[in-house]
Amino acid sequence: MTTRETGLPMRVPAAGASLPERVEIWEVGARDGLQNEATVVDLDVKLEFLARLADAGLRTLEATSFVHPRWVPQLADAEELLRRLDRRSGVRYPVLVPNERGLDRALASGADSVAVFASATESFARRNLNRGVDEQYAMFDPIVSRARDEGLAVRGYLSMCFGDPWEGPVPVDQVVAAGRRLWDLGCAQLSLGDTIGVATPGHVTAMIDAFGAAGVPTTAIAVHFHDTYGQALANTLAALWCGVSTVDASAGGLGGCPYAKSATGNLATEDLVWLLDGLGVDHGVDLDALVRTSVWMAGRLGRPSPSRAVAALGAPDTGGG
């Protein structure tokens, strides 16, 4: 099933609305970007990747995931990665934790912030978490409580917010209800994932408005778009108009969803930075250093970056400019 959107008009931004002055880029390349790579990347390469991303000015670097190594062999080195990580002042290194055992490992490894990952749909909850939507909250409850007790900020990821490959369109109310449950558990931020990349801007504005109406402040919303159908940056622009100021992106566009039909992955951080630079929205990233990092990482992975901006800026200068 290809889930297609139809007839979702985008509302006009409110009178007096403006784009945020600053956007926090939540860089997911080292975790979301790498987790679907078939070949295990050396820990030294991961550490250098994180160091280069920090050097490029990124201040939130999702570092790894404490899922069971059986499910994601690529991130089986999570403990050693955190232990050897050259933590930079002012940089956060959130990690994913699926359960209490994962939280134990993360805490023992010195994690400074954590994220749980929930599903907005029953089908994906069963496939990804091996339990139903309603059961997932019971699993997250003690994780969020304990992490907060330890003084850690907790992010709640919500997958399949705009469409599900098995269920098709996902009602906005269903997504808001799931997100509200995560919020009530104590998550400080919700990241709304368009896991299969089908969203369009009217759907995005309707979703963010609905979360606002349900009492989740827009300042606590992050957007996580995939570029499967080329919509990620247009959707980001729509979200910025709604007041969203945290945007997930992956250096070089690394990553993808194994349940989407193409290999196209996350919004590329470079394409986002080009947009924000143009609009005069502050973000703190040095685009050239970031492009060099993505070109270097593409070399390690043995294939070119899917980012348009990396392809253009990372190519040898061939005249004309």
Added chain:
Amino acid sequence: MTTRETGLPMRVPAAGASLPERVEIWEVGARDGLQNEATVVDLDVKLEFLARLADAGLRTLEATSFVHPRWVPQLADAEELLRRLDRRSGVRYPVLVPNERGLDRALASGADSVAVFASATESFARRNLNRGVDEQYAMFDPIVSRARDEGLAVRGYLSMCFGDPWEGPVPVDQVVAAGRRLWDLGCAQLSLGDTIGVATPGHVTAMIDAFGAAGVPTTAIAVHFHDTYGQALANTLAALWCGVSTVDASAGGLGGCPYAKSATGNLATEDLVWLLDGLGVDHGVDLDALVRTSVWMAGRLGRPSPSRAVAALGAPDTGGG
């Protein structure tokens, strides 16, 4: 020189603004898409490409260019293409004409509408037209007059509207002055080209507003974005908010600018259709038929389509949906 945009805030759409109910997609794949292909495509393939695009519901198919065959060998078959073209009812087949000799050839071949191509910058005018910006209008004047006398609509392309690889940023006033000259010559529509793909949404809204202030109605403006830095669809969304309802796009994202550093080309028609479908904006195109056409054409050209939507929809179904 890489021309980068900085600090161009996007204005809020006017109160009561809405997206257009219908967008005319000006399909440039057969001309702009193919003209930079090194290997000459068989005329039979071009004709089948145009027939398939019409079958997919596109109603404006830029067919070829009557430039001198020495400059664009790919389109040296322009006369024979128009002669053998299976013209469909309700479909326009505009062609490019650089000079009076080109117009003579186009008229003799039965062209139903024509376009001239001008430059907003001195550097590109000299390189592309071998004359200065001010001299180009004298060349276009008799073309536009004669074409109008023949009852043909004339489009004016304006290149390098948002940045120039030799000159860097291009002032909005300079672009509007050039466009206004084309308008005064009698062009019925202006297509504003971001030839090197650097534009961002604030620049787009400022440009369209400035044309409006200079007396060129927004209904006569088309936008022509390149996806070099991944910005084309976000820019299109900004233009739609300004009231623009004609958008240039290329099936499968074919084409590119030889003066931009990457091979990334025009906005892909499929990515645009996905956006418009989602927003509920009418366009008349059958996305599946269009994707099949682009996959077929990619096969003829021997490389995959750069369109995200084509990559996703044209791939074999690999589970999950």
